[in-house]
Amino acid sequence: MTTQLGLPAGIHACLFDLDGVITRTAVVHAAAWKETFDAFLRQRDGAEFRPFTDGDYDTYVDGRPRADGVRAFLASRDIELPEGTPDDPPDAATVQGIGNRKNALLLSRIRSDGVEVYPGSVRYVEAVRALGLRTAIVSSSANTADVLRSVDAERLFDVRIDGVVARERRLPGKPRPDTFLAAAHDLGVDPERAAVFEDALAGMDAGRSGRFGYVVGVDRVGQTDALYAHGADVVVADLADLGDHR
Template sequence: MSAERNGTAQAPRALRGTRAVVLDTDGVITDSARLHAAAWKTAFDAFLRPRGERPFDPREDYLRHVDGKSRLDGTAAFLESRGLRPSDAEIRAVAAHKERLFTERLRAGRVDAYPGTVRLLRALRSAGIPLAAASASRHATELLEQAGVRSLFDTLVDGGEAARLGLPGKPDPALFLEATRRLGVPAEHAAVVEDALAGVEAGRRGGFGLVVGVDRARTPATRTALMEHGADLVVEDLAELLTRKED
């Protein structure tokens, strides 16, 4: 066993007693949420503009309606929030447009991991705590490898795996529960780390011992929304957990 994973260090106080941690990918581990939001805006606006609808807001609409969800679920949720009743074919077309745009932007530039997240991951591995990455995105493996952090995780459950296993999307907790099953730790002894409202709600529904919300927007409104959807605590950067005392 490597020195990094020797289990001799102590877990951060805020996570003391936690036996496993499951982290969402986009916006929690990697700085890729901005690419998703930009791709969604282009795809949605192309659908909304001919219908005289106001444009997609890449912050508010992204957070409330599509962040953390599968492409099809996110497409349907947002369009229905505008009072629209798109056909299945229209939903698939918007989702496919978004996927093409995101893939193009992902291949055109580098996506990095958040330094604060990497610091926390290394501290948890040093303490011997199993780690899982979980994401509704089929690009999660590529994102983690591009950011150079795939090796920090014991397991990964991504959108491809979710589809193969027939797992429902967030806010259903199935994705996270599959991750803890693979780690061999009951949900009540594990923590979920999420920036999406749907993901935070999934952690709460799944009975996880701790649900950590990540507020990258750093606004009172997003912090409040994360708490209302089930976060036990909210941080702006995961490095805060290295010094934060238990509440």
């Protein structure tokens, strides 16, 4: 049995990823990662250069904390780099330096192009709140607060667990469930009473391993089968497709 929100009865809280679920920033992240990794690989490999692909993004980077994404992709190419420190400059040949280079490119793209929300997602979150469910934003991005503020969406969420909070609390990122579990805890809701909304495969893994009451996959790029394989209970193209709140 589902409610008018398309959720099982007994769900008391909704935990939303940011990029690709609430905002149209997943494509901006993907472009910044590609520019970063392609420049690094081209300089390192010369004529043997193999570009960073959409499949690389989906498999190794999407949904993960920045440094984890760097490590995972480099490992897939059998590349080892020093870890470095969080204040490494963007041109440093370290895990942290590459991550900082990507973040600088991301912020530049956001400043020049702005950020858009998915209107169906905003309407859905507003409908959730109107029925008395608690809401949280759960993102690996350290820029979450700024992005939400830029689109006047801070008001939609009772709790924010992002890259900044995860670092402060030493929470491992997705595909581990710890950030979602922290959001449920801060909302005062047991995981089995919370629904997770994610577009990334790592987020699906987090929802499944955290034993949340319902896991909603949002397919913006044609990966419905993969979202189901990684733990989605239902997959939609847009949150507007859930329930009859439109």
